[in-house]
Amino acid sequence: MTTRIVRLLAVAVVSVSLILVSTACRIGDVSRSLVDTSDNGSLPDEGVTVDSSSAAITRLDPDLLDALRRAVADARSQNIDIRITSGWRSRDFQQSLFADAVGTYGSEDAASRFVASPDKSKHVTGEAVDVGPTDAMDWMSRNGSDYGLCQIFANELWHYELVADDGCPDLLPDASAL
């Protein structure tokens, strides 16, 4: 009798453990898919397509992403492949890019001409993309405004933002003008 109770208890303990383990795994999967904290928005040098599942693309402002998808499709029909070399960036990633630029250019003032601080960068809010390669930048400079996609800085031929108003604004000399 005692042996049987022990055996039943053992089975019960194992069953409960298995349920707990499988539940923990499922919770882990769900939280991983909701917030992938390992993806800070960095992309390979050659960039990705607009259909990439990288956070750099999926965390873009939906209206910007929609305009970009339409532009990419039309460019493709003219044999131009637009690659996205940067999109959404985490605040920490933008901070590290800015810190690198301060190291390179010697001061925050000098660095801000080339890299916006996390407080000012439209990449952190998902409202900017960088495109490439050269023929894609050229296509965008001629056609981007048809989709509301505008170059913002004279010294960043690759950087585009969605501008809702009619036409694109005059270029700012560089990001330090923000």
Ligand SMILES: [Zn+2]
């Ligand atoms: Zn940019």
